[in-house]
Amino acid sequence: MEGSGEAFFRWLVSIRRHLHRFPELAFKEERTASFIQTKLSELGWSSRRVARTGVVCDLGAGPPWVALRADMDALPLQEETGLPFASLVPGVMHACGHDGHVAMLLGAAALFRKDPPARGGVRLLFQPAEESGGGARLLIQEGVLEGVKCIFGGHIDRHFRVGEIAVNEGLICAYTDRFVVELSGRGGHAAWPHEAVDAVVAGAYLVTAIQSLISREINPAYPAVITVGRFRAGSAYNVIAERAVLEGTIRTTHAESRRRIHLGLQRMVRGMEELHRVKARIEILEGYPPVINTPRETEIARVAARRVVGEEGLARMPHPSLGGEDFSFYLQEVPGCFVRFGARKAGLENVPAHSPRFDFDERVLPIGARFFFEVAHIALKEAGDAEI
Structure with a gap:
């Protein structure tokens, strides 16, 4: 040819x-x-x-x-x-x-x-x-x-x-890391939330709270983003979910920003136990440099x-x-x-x-x-x- x-x-x-x-x-x-x-x-x-x-x-x-x-x-x-x-x-x-x-x-x-x-x-x-x-x-x-x-x-x-x-x-492409958060509460009937521990409410709070890591803890001179791409919970519309799993990605362009986000995310997840009465676990998987x-x-x-x-x-x-x-x-x-x-x-x-x-x-x-x-x-x- x-x-x-x-x-x-x-x-x-x-x-x-x-x-x-x-x-x-x-x-x-x-x-x-x-x-x-x-x-x-x-x-x-x-x-x-x-x-x-x-x-x-x-x-x-x-x-x-x-x-x-x-x-x-x-x-x-x-x-x-x-x-x-x-x-x-x-x-x-x-x-x-x-x-x-x-x-x-x-x-x-x-x-x-x-x-x-x-x-x-x-x-x-x-x-x-x-x-x-x-x-x-x-x-x-x-x-x-x-x-x-x-x-x-x-x-x-x-x-x-x-x-x-x-x-x-x-530098033209970012660090790419993945995280998985598992929240375990106590299931129950939707009509009696006081008898349950709602993993969906805890997860929803965490999704929005995570964004404060970017806006308040990371130097704005270094681009960074956290995205929750998957949220799995519940099996019926009238049942309070006992378990929620959140999965997402962390993208950073600076090693210190990456370190601070990892630590901050771990701190937030631990705090969910006190704030929402759930058991919380996080795994951060380091990806591409x-x-x-x-x-x-x-x-x-x-x-x-x-x-x-x-x-x-x-x-x-x-x-x-x-x-x-x-x-x-x-x-x-x-x-x-x-x-x-x-x-x-x-x-x-x-x-x-x-x-x-x-x-x-x-x-x-x-x-x-x-x-x-x-x-x-x-x-x-x-x-x-x-x-x-």
């Missing part, structure tokens, strides 16, 4: 749409991995399986290696887009653009066939389980970063128009972005995202940069990722492919020049 023009675009679109029809959840990406390996083989590249359902493809002769990463898992959502290539798998959907990311990296593999690395090598990482399984950690444990000089990745983003690539130095782009690799990404979209297409995120991204685990091991590919689609400007109506403008696909190709060539040249 030639690396430019309408034929290249149609090839990328066909890949994306095939993947979109057959989405797979974290660590279940067997069909996806086989499809990726078939496409790589058609391009003349060999590959190997890692981390159960991941794929690694080495191009050229490293080390040093420059790694490029695309995630490949889908989400447990029933698609509502009405697209002719909508998911054929009930309850599973590519609602975060990972089908596009895989297409981009396969596009880069096609470009490298025509213009392979002159010195060093490029390592393509098709990673499973970004959404919930922390697939990056498993790839790292299996040695994919051995000999890697630096790493680059990116994500489709509706906040930017097609033809823009956002490149920021420093923040994505922090390193200076040198950020500048390399800027140079690559200019080559692809010009100075007018080089954009910046106005503030860090409070989303999570397990690309952060790679950046704890080697320097690198994670960018945003503008993919806003007309009519869907306000439809976020993880929505059953999510879609993106497919014109972003060759832009992402070309960016990955350019950024690897630039990084390898700089690595070679530094060794002279």
Whole structure:
């Protein structure tokens, strides 16, 4: 497949749409991995399986290696887009653009066939389980970063128009932690609340009280958010619930803010026992660390972005995202940069990722492919020049 023009675009679109029809959840990406390996083989590249359902493809002769990463898992959502290539798998959907990311990296593999690395090598990482399984950690444990000089990745983003690539130095994604609170009271008849201990009332109070941690205990200079996404309680409309379970997420951009929220949440939950007469338990599960782009690799990404979209297409995120991204685990091991590919689609400007109506403008696909190709060539040249 030639690396430019309408034929290249149609090839990328066909890949994306095939993947979109057959989405797979974290660590279940067997069909996806086989499809990726078939496409790589058609391009003349060999590959190997890692981390159960991941794929690694080495191009050229490293080390040093420059790694490029695309995630490949889908989400447990029933698609509502009405697209002719909508998911054929009930309850599973590519609602975060990972089908596009895989297409981009396969596009880069096609470009490298025509213009392979002159010195060093490029390592393509098709990673499973970004959404919930922390697939990056498993790839790292299996040695994919051995000999890697630096790493680059990116994500489709509706906040930017097609033809823009956002490149920021420093922190761009948040710490992402999860919490589970269990409140145990005493059930009873709805007509006699004085004889019961109402877990729903206690839980409702806690949902609203939690927000004071953000507004009154966290430095407002550092963005943070707490969201309760699930509240389970009760079995009948006229029965006071004996038990309530709240689950939510904590997103922070500063280590001290994170620590204070953890302590404050634990303090609030303990206080529920005295205030509402319930027994209370909390578990805080630490999630992904923040994505922090390193200076040198950020500048390399800027140079690559200019080559692809010009100075007018080089954009910046106005503030860090409070989303999570397990690309952060790679950046704890080697320097690198994670960018945003503008993919806003007309009519869907306000439809976020993880929505059953999510879609993106497919014109972003060759832009992402070309960016990955350019950024690897630039990084390898700089690595070679530094060794002279």
